Amino acid sequence: xTGAPGDAPGSVLGGVLAIAVAQGHGVVLDETGAVVVxxxxxxxxxxxxRALEASRRPRWVWWRARETARPLVEAGVHLARCWDxxxxxxxxxxxxxxxxxxxxxWTHRLDPGAQPVASxxxxxxxxxxxxxxxxxxxxxPEGYLRPDAxxxxxxxxxxxxxxxxxxxxxxALHVARAQQALVTEAPQPGSAGGSRRDPxxxxxxxxxxxxAALLCVExxxxxxxxxxxxxxxxxxxxxxxxxxxxxxAIGIRARRDQAVLxxxxxxxxxxxxxxxxxxxxxxxVGVHVDNTRKxxxxxxxxxxxxxxxxxxxxxxxxxxTTYGWHWLDQHVGPDDRLRGxxxxxxxxAGRMTAASGLHNLPAELRPAVAAASGHVLVRADLGQIxxxxxxxxxxxxxxAEATQADDLYSPVGxxxxxxxxxxxxxxxxxxxxxxxxxxxxxxxxxxRAYPTAMAYLHRAYDAGVRGDPVVTWGGRLVPMWQGxxxxxxxxxxxxxARNAVIQGAAAELFKAWAATVRAGGRPLGAEIVLxxxxxxxxxxxxxxxxxxxxxxxxxxxxxxxxxxGTDRVRFVADVSVVRRWSEAKG
DNA sequence: GATTTCACGTA
DNA sequence: CGTACGTGAAATCC
Numbered sequence: 001x002t003g004a005p006g007d008a009p010g011s012v013l014g015g016v017l018a019i020a021v022a023q024g025h026g027v028v029l030d031e032t033g034a035v036v037v038x039x040x041x042x043x044x045x046x047x048x049x050r051a052l053e054a055s056r057r058p059r060w061v062w063w064r065a066r067e068t069a070r071p072l073v074e075a076g077v078h079l080a081r082c083w084d085x086x087x088x089x090x091x092x093x094x095x096x097x098x099x100x101x102x103x104x105x106w107t108h109r110l111d112p113g114a115q116p117v118a119s120x121x122x123x124x125x126x127x128x129x130x131x132x133x134x135x136x137x138x139x140x141p142e143g144y145l146r147p148d149a150x151x152x153x154x155x156x157x158x159x160x161x162x163x164x165x166x167x168x169x170x171x172a173l174h175v176a177r178a179q180q181a182l183v184t185e186a187p188q189p190g191s192a193g194g195s196r197r198d199p200x201x202x203x204x205x206x207x208x209x210x211x212a213a214l215l216c217v218e219x220x221x222x223x224x225x226x227x228x229x230x231x232x233x234x235x236x237x238x239x240x241x242x243x244x245x246x247x248x249a250i251g252i253r254a255r256r257d258q259a260v261l262x263x264x265x266x267x268x269x270x271x272x273x274x275x276x277x278x279x280x281x282x283x284x285v286g287v288h289v290d291n292t293r294k295x296x297x298x299x300x301x302x303x304x305x306x307x308x309x310x311x312x313x314x315x316x317x318x319x320x321t322t323y324g325w326h327w328l329d330q331h332v333g334p335d336d337r338l339r340g341x342x343x344x345x346x347x348x349a350g351r352m353t354a355a356s357g358l359h360n361l362p363a364e365l366r367p368a369v370a371a372a373s374g375h376v377l378v379r380a381d382l383g384q385i386x387x388x389x390x391x392x393x394x395x396x397x398x399x400a401e402a403t404q405a406d407d408l409y410s411p412v413g414x415x416x417x418x419x420x421x422x423x424x425x426x427x428x429x430x431x432x433x434x435x436x437x438x439x440x441x442x443x444x445x446x447x448r449a450y451p452t453a454m455a456y457l458h459r460a461y462d463a464g465v466r467g468d469p470v471v472t473w474g475g476r477l478v479p480m481w482q483g484x485x486x487x488x489x490x491x492x493x494x495x496x497a498r499n500a501v502i503q504g505a506a507a508e509l510f511k512a513w514a515a516t517v518r519a520g521g522r523p524l525g526a527e528i529v530l531x532x533x534x535x536x537x538x539x540x541x542x543x544x545x546x547x548x549x550x551x552x553x554x555x556x557x558x559x560x561x562x563x564x565g566t567d568r569v570r571f572v573a574d575v576s577v578v579r580r581w582s583e584a585k586g
Numbered sequence: 587g588a589t590t591t592c593a594c595g596t597a
Numbered sequence: 598c599g600t601a602c603g604t605g606a607a608a609t610c611c
Contacts, residue, residue, distance in 0.1 A: 273606060275592060293593065318594065322604055346602065351597085353602060360596040360603060432599035488598075499600040503597095533597040533601090 017058040020169035027165045039162030046075040065213040084210035094477035096347030104145035107178035197475040205474035211515035216342035223337025231368035239320035263306035331356040349504030369581035378548045382534040383572040392564040393473035394456035403570045416445040433495045464497025474508035516555035
């Protein structure tokens with residue numbers, strides 16, 4: 001394993017430059033902590049960073065991409081490689097915390113729960129939670145990083161503020177070094193489930209998670225291209241025309257409601273947005289349900305016309321409230337790009353998250369996601385990612401053999417002596433714990449045919465039931481919630497743990513893939529515009545479409561080999577060139 | 587005003 | 598007793 005793309009072997013943190021940005025200023029230090037770029041206003045810093053990127057191609061070390069890289073990305077600077085202290089902290093410590101104080105505390109083996117709390121920076125220069133002390137001190141007497149370390153100095157002494165950035169960058173470098181030492185020493189906090197943290201894999205994950213953090217900043221700044229004309233038509237169809245004022249909005253809403261209420265004379269005053277009232281309403285027409293959820297109502301479609309009307313209303317109401325005019329105005333910029341906040345890693349198993357509806361855009365609206373003129377979207381879906389990941393992380397040779405097929409459920413079915421759909425249900429049941437289907441007999445055969453893969457899942461489940469943390473293939477610690485739990489709750493924790501080692505590992509491979517595409521797409525002008533768990537959307541000039549398709553495939557091979565450490569498990573991507581996201585679903 | 591519940595979209 | 602996420606409206610808690 002050689003880490004992120006472009007790395008020379010053995011030069012993990014070599015060629016490091018530490019950078020910090022705050023209050024419109026920034027500094028750059030070399031790996032010894034010596035000042036390379038003294039405190040400078042942002043505009044000047046941007047030019048220096050651009051030059052350093054070109055001449056040294058460093059690995060940039062920063063506390064968090066969101067604060068440090070964002071202004072650089074906004075200025076159009078491309079940064080190839082980084083070490084994101086916050087993201088590496090998430091990987092090593094588990095959980096969602098990625099702030100400097102937590103990372104500092106963890107590498108200094110301090111209890112993160114006892115950290116001083118940040119005070120409001122605009123009230124007093126020094127909050128009551130930070131003991132009065134040397135205002136220049138970066139840490140509290142207990143050894144914690146002062147949460148107001150930079151902001152307070154700036155407020156107390158504006159002239160001294162920029163110089164304080166040097167200390168701040170030096171602290172980031174210090175923590176990054178400590179993290180790297182811990183990574184390469186491969187500590188094993190919680191070796192539950194038989195999992196140990198392999199130093200080389202952990203290092204590779206640290207680099208690809210860092211790359212993902214930077215990619216998230218680029219996704220936020222760049223946004224997702226949208227066809228305004230198309231999205232306007234789609235919203236109009238679902239939510240009605242854009243209201244000119246509040247009165248018109250109320251009228252449109254009332255007309256939408258009326259389509260349902262017309263079916264139930266005498267109950268026109270029912271609030272359709274109140275589940276209890278809807279339940280009452282249904283009871284009066286002889287439809288008795290425990291809840292008013294879509295799949296519950298769907299079973300009563302034939303009972304009364306109001307049910308169908310209600311289901312139609314729900315769909316329209318969904319678009320109107322969540323993806324309507326307000327959403328369009330709020331999240332789609334004048335440049336026709338849909339923007340939302342991105343997180344490289346959630347608090348659980350490690351998937352990327354996105355706000356502004358980027359990760360749950362209804363299929364109806366997807367035709368509106370379209371390439372800008374002269375461009376195309378290269379759409380790439382990983383096929384059957386989770387069972388393939390299972391084969392890799394469990395090191396199951398027999399199951400790995402099945403991944404050679406484009407459709408791995410076919411050879412698995414043959415091996416089990418069952419039809420392909422039965423094999424699929426059995427594999428999914430094994431990974432997710434589904435029991436509603438009748439996978440019983442096939443599950444037993446699965447245990448006999450692929451004992452290594454199944455044992456991996458059983459171990460994770462058992463660890464979860466016990467409350468022990470699990471560790472993903474790439475080395476992410478996934479803590480379990482604690483406390484006195486009922487048997488049912490312990491089982492739920494077991495299912496969570498079993499899911500976490502698969503979903504989390506898939507997320508790691510995905511991010512390694514995305515980072516590789518990002519690096520390789522640079523000469524093509526290719527821009528990753530959406531990451532959706534197992535799907536990538538790449539926006540690229542039309543003349544480079546074929547090259548981008550090849551890049552996506554090649555990057556998957558590279559990332560998979562690097563991440564799995566073997567070429568015996570095959571990963572496949574369905575890749576198509578489209579103008580609109582809705583086209584050519586794989 | 588903040589948190590919980592219900593509902594539903596995506597993978 | 599699949600898992601996870603983000604969002605909005607209403608109910609509920611303080």
